Amino acid sequence: ILPVIAAVLAFILLSLIMYIISRTALIDAVNNIFRGGVYRFGKSFSAGVDQFLGMLGLWIIEVFSFIISFIVIVIPIIIMFVISPVLGVIGILLAIPFIFVIIFILTTIFELAVRAYVLRKVSISDSIAEGYELLRMYKWNNFIIFLISILIWIVSAIITTAVILIAVVPIGLAVYATSGIWIAFAVCIPIAFILMILFSGFLGTLSDSVYTLFYFELLELPNKNKPAVSSS
Numbered sequence: 001i002l003p004v005i006a007a008v009l010a011f012i013l014l015s016l017i018m019y020i021i022s023r024t025a026l027i028d029a030v031n032n033i034f035r036g037g038v039y040r041f042g043k044s045f046s047a048g049v050d051q052f053l054g055m056l057g058l059w060i061i062e063v064f065s066f067i068i069s070f071i072v073i074v075i076p077i078i079i080m081f082v083i084s085p086v087l088g089v090i091g092i093l094l095a096i097p098f099i100f101v102i103i104f105i106l107t108t109i110f111e112l113a114v115r116a117y118v119l120r121k122v123s124i125s126d127s128i129a130e131g132y133e134l135l136r137m138y139k140w141n142n143f144i145i146f147l148i149s150i151l152i153w154i155v156s157a158i159i160t161t162a163v164i165l166i167a168v169v170p171i172g173l174a175v176y177a178t179s180g181i182w183i184a185f186a187v188c189i190p191i192a193f194i195l196m197i198l199f200s201g202f203l204g205t206l207s208d209s210v211y212t213l214f215y216f217e218l219l220e221l222p223n224k225n226k227p228a229v230s231s232s
Contacts, residue, residue: 020055021048023208027118030212047118054117057124062110069102108135108142115215134218141221145214149207160199168192 025048032044048055073095081088113131116122122130135142168188 024048026208156203164192164195
């Protein structure tokens with residue numbers, strides 16, 4: 001069991017490292033392609049490596065921000081359930097819009113913050129401040145792109161599920177008919193996992209590219225120009 005747990009943890013850690021590096025590299029690549037620069041894979045990858053610690057710090061702050069926010073919401077609901085199950089259900093219904101607002105606010109702030117950190121080379125605190133200012137000044141613009149992102153994820157999830165089912169189910173049935181259910185699982189799960197990685201990678205690339213271009217548009221909007229961010 002311990003080797004399996006160690007292997008899973010190592011895979012999760014490696015995935016997180018590659019996610020942060022590749023995300024930074026993609027933001028740098030979109031900047032070079034659409035802002036008049038010259039795209040080089042090695043240069044963008046180096047940017048991902050060089051800014052890894054800062055991006056990791058932003059990711060940790062984002063994760064803890066979500067955790068703390070949800071704890072603040074969940075504790076009152078638990079108390080309401082202790083008082084009365086009916087009151088607890090009412091608390092859940094009332095919490096749903098608050099959860100949506102929290103997800104919108106935190107997601108938007110940190111999506112903009114990582115781009116400020118990568119492209120404008122500001123500090124972590126200044127990048128978060130810039131994300132907040134851009135959200136405050138352009139609430140509806142950010143809300144629209146947030147809804148578009150959700151729609152992209154939903155449509156992509158449906159398409160990904162359909163493709164996986166179409167590709168995997170016939171193979172699984174064929175293997176099951178000849179070799180049994182466990183062999184069918186052993187064959188189908190890796191295929192489904194690979195397809196999921198490919199589609200999620202494409203979706204992540206599309207989503208990150210759209211948000212980076214959106215960040216450029218926000219900086220160029222005439223309303224109050226850019227947010228005041230000190231260079232540190």
